[in-house]
Amino acid sequence: MRYSGYVKMKFLAFVALCVTTSAHDISQLKVPLYADPRRAAELSCHFKMDEQKLHSVKWYRDTNEIFRYNPTQQPSIRLFNISDVMVQGGECQPDYCVVRVMPPPISTRAAYTCEVSTEGPRFQIARKTKHMTVVAMPQADPVIIGAPKVLKPGEQVFLNCTSDFSLPPSDINWYIDEELQKPEPWQKTEVTGNQPGGLRRSWRVMRVRVPTTASGALRVRCESILLVEPPVVRDANTIITIHSRTQLSKYVSNISGTNVVNTGLLIATIVLWTLIKISRLTSL
Ligand SMILES: *[C@@H]1O[C@H](CO)[C@@H](O)[C@H](O)[C@H]1NC(C)=O
Ligand SMILES: *[C@@H]1O[C@H](CO)[C@@H](O)[C@H](O)[C@H]1NC(C)=O
Numbered sequence: 243m244r245y246s247g248y249v250k251m252k253f254l255a256f257v258a259l260c261v262t263t264s265a266h267d268i269s270q271l272k273v274p275l276y277a278d279p280r281r282a283a284e285l286s287c288h289f290k291m292d293e294q295k296l297h298s299v300k301w302y303r304d305t306n307e308i309f310r311y312n313p314t315q316q317p318s319i320r321l322f323n324i325s326d327v328m329v330q331g332g333e334c335q336p337d338y339c340v341v342r343v344m345p346p347p348i349s350t351r352a353a354y355t356c357e358v359s360t361e362g363p364r365f366q367i368a369r370k371t372k373h374m375t376v377v378a379m380p381q382a383d384p385v386i387i388g389a390p391k392v393l394k395p396g397e398q399v400f401l402n403c404t405s406d407f408s409l410p411p412s413d414i415n416w417y418i419d420e421e422l423q424k425p426e427p428w429q430k431t432e433v434t435g436n437q438p439g440g441l442r443r444s445w446r447v448m449r450v451r452v453p454t455t456a457s458g459a460l461r462v463r464c465e466s467i468l469l470v471e472p473p474v475v476r477d478a479n480t481i482i483t484i485h486s487r488t489q490l491s492k493y494v495s496n497i498s499g500t501n502v503v504n505t506g507l508l509i510a511t512i513v514l515w516t517l518i519k520i521s522r523l524t525s526l
Contacts (some may be wrong), residue, residue, distance in 0.1 A: 266294045266360055266368055273354045273372035276470070277345040279409055279439035282330050284376065287356035288338040289325040295361035299339045303327055307342045327352075346442030346449040351408035377470050378441050380406035382415070384466040389480045393460075398451040403464035403478065404434075407441035412466040414446040419461050423448055450482070457486040 270288040277283040287299065301309035304325040311334045321329040332341035339356070355371040387402040405412040411433045416423040426449065444466065450461075460482045468474040507523040 253310040256330070260387075266358065266366060267275065268292050268356060268358055268368045268370045271356055271370040271372055273374050275373075276377045277374050277376065278378055279345050279347045279380065279441070280374050281406070282342045282344050284340060284342050285354055285356075286338055286340045287358070287370070288303070289356075289358045289368065290337065292362070294364070294366070296336075297359045297361045298364070299334060300357045300359075301332075301339070301341050302357065303343070303352050305336070308343065311339055343351060345374070347376075347436075347438075349376055349440075351375040375470070376409065377468070378409040379441060379474055380408040380412060380468060380476055381464060382406040383476045384464050384478045386413075386462065386464050386480050387456050389462060392483045392485045393450070393452045394485050394514060395452050395454045395456050399482075401448050401450060401462065401464075402445055403448070403466075404443055405466035406476070407437050407443050408466075409439060409441045410469070411442040411444045412468050414444055415467065416446065416448040417463040418450070422436040452484055456484045457485045481506050 259436060263446045268424045270286075272284075272286045272288075274283050274285075285301070287301070289299070296313060299309075299311040300307055303324065306322070308322050308324060308327065308329045309332050310317055310320045310322070311332075313334075314321075319332060319334065321332065323329060324368050327346055328344040330342040330344055332339060334340075334350050343360065351373055353371050355369060355374055357367060358367065385407045387404065388399065390399060393399060401416075403414050403416065405414060411431075414431045416425075425446065429447055429449070431444050431446045434445070436442060448464075450460065450462070462480045462482060463477055465475055465477045467526045
């Protein structure tokens, strides 16, 4: 029993050695981390055969075969169209194969596998996999629509922030004086219609209510976030001045009612003071 266990172990070690020293190998697999849905992505698989004869090179998207190269067959290259990925073409050299795929216009992550096998009698297979995510980054900052320059205390206004086209659509966050504004239940992030490649804009409305005691200015910021790793954040800013009464007197002193009252009071004081003086003089 013991002895046969030992032999088995020896045999397994020998097999492991054979596998690890297997001469043919995939030396480099190039799959872009992100693919733009508007352009074909190029994937390449470099291999070294080390004296062995190449039987075939296959590309898989997840478990579906999309490309096969068989040097001894006519035609040597075959493309397979699976439902949501269009294989545009490919070519092979003695040490690499390139395949061009048009990513589906939806935000997906898929595994692309290259498989290189040798001719008999060994029929060995080398395989490598990398993932590609379909993403279109926004090219511009979001835009805030409907922001007035000035608001009075007690007034309210609706602002609309719209992001640039992206895939997947961006999330929208609003800030007032750098404080994240929790959306009211009806203020969901909405998306606009499709562009080629499935790109969409997002927009979200925010209601700004100016407290009756407010003064100064509101710093409004809108952020569009594309949730990829790491997230892509872009933003837009606007400043709304609060046109309150106290500010009115400060900046528009000539026509300010408060100052008219003040001037009136001053005149009345002077008149009163003069009258008192006169009455003192006359009483003497
Ligand atoms: C794959 O599908 C596209 C679009 O339907 C077509 O233009 C192309 O010729 C197809 N390729 C193959 C190899 O069938
Ligand atoms: C917000 O702006 C977007 C893009 O300009 C527009 O499609 C959408 O209808 C606007 N929403 C509101 C409520 O005005």
